[in-house]
Amino acid sequence: MSNEYAIETQNLTKQYGRVEAVSRLNLRVTRHRVTGFLGRNGAGKSSTIKMLLGMIRPSEGSGTVLGRPIDDAKESLEIRRRVAFVGEDKELYGYMSIAELICFTSSFYRDWRPEAARRLQAEYELPAKQKVRNLSKGMRTKLALLLALARRPELLILDEPSGGLDPVSTEELLGTLGAAAAEETTVFFSSHQIAEVERIADRVCIITHGKLAADLSMDEIRQDHRRITLGFAGVPPDYVFHMLGVEQVRFAGRQMVIHASKNADAIVEQARALNAVSIDVAPMTLREVFLETVKDA
């Protein structure tokens, strides 16, 4: 496995009884980049993250995080020492106060930065003596983020980090993640907020039914992905495109819509031969690419 990747998995599989939550997943997350991890509910994002951190055991396959195998208990300890993680639930020990939880968490990490913790506590307006059980969901999310961001980890893994945050706090979070990436921290985060991913991610991995459906750089999406809409006078011809870059062809009334991941000009040339009355080529957003990828998968 390569040192170029902070996370690398090979045929990683997790079965819960007969249900395959993650299925032969081959994932690569490049170091020092921000990678978004997208998928529908139940696609296998959280199970993948839990396997990476040794919280659940893979049924099959292997993987490394920061070059260390995830299925070795001792190496997994070192992984957790070097990775900061914010879970999906954001449930924290309700019986502790904010100050106690910060003190508790800081004792486990050598890379803890007390000044960063103090700054974030002030920024997030978290009262030290308040019991965690009395915090709102948004405040709990902020506290969970503080516990991860007050460190200087090599890898930051976040599972739905902005869940429960108001727009201002979300902005602050995106800024903080961008700053972490600038300090050479690799950021890997799952989210349903595609606009957020689009803003800060360098790459996106899309997972569906536990399998990797797409691994794209945001530059690729912006430069190469196109939606080509062909309008016809009557019913569109039942033509099959056998061309490089044609990801998907859909029919909607008198229109044929092609999702092209590359080679858009050549595809348009071929489409002209079909006697289309109109041809519209438009860049695709991440949302569109995501929907096209997961819709019929």
Next chain:
Amino acid sequence: MMLSYKAWRESQARFLCALLAMAAWCVLSIVFYRPEDGGGLFSGRARASTYIHYVRYTIYGQGKLAFLIPAIFLGLGGLRRERANHTAVLTLALPVSRNRLVGTRFAVGLAELAVLAMLPGLLTPLLSPFVHQSYPIEEALRFFVVWFAYGTYIFALSFFLSVVMRGDYTAPATCWLVLMLQAAVDSTWQHLRPYGLAPLSDIGGGWDRVAGIGGPLPWFGMTIMILLSAAMFATACRITQTQDS
């Protein structure tokens, strides 16, 4: 160190309630002792011939429930309970091994159990002079050893069951059933009684009724209980290693 703090905070309420109940039982038993008829607040119609018999009957006999039930409840917790509270992910993300998580919780529980087992032995000799009586420290120590050994078994049983069983009430209910079963076996096959293999009766001085007051401690039974506790702890560690968050 901070893991011990976490384990302490999670069991704090159960432990302090048990401590208060046990202290109240001891204090009230001693303060309301009536030397003229050998009875007291909690002795009902039973009458003891001496103060020592009274303490044995009331504090260590009837009062055993104030120790048994907390021993069961102190054993509860662990990854399954954390999963129900949605904090398992937070705990498992810490850079500590699962053995250390389990071991710390077990050690803190045992320390709390030791304090509970010691409490009657501390309070009884200290408070007895207030009712113009005395209770020998050696006897209090003997009961401490017995309570702690059998209490460790009950705690370990509950600890083990809470690792393997789902549901808040399943583990304590099963633990109680196992103890009742042991007591039933003990009363059915009376030739087993001298071995001290029934925590429910032995913790209340059952072994003494066999060996006679001041007889030898049930070392065989206590050793078996400690060995069983160690086996249950080791199994709990192994099972926790394989549990998913």
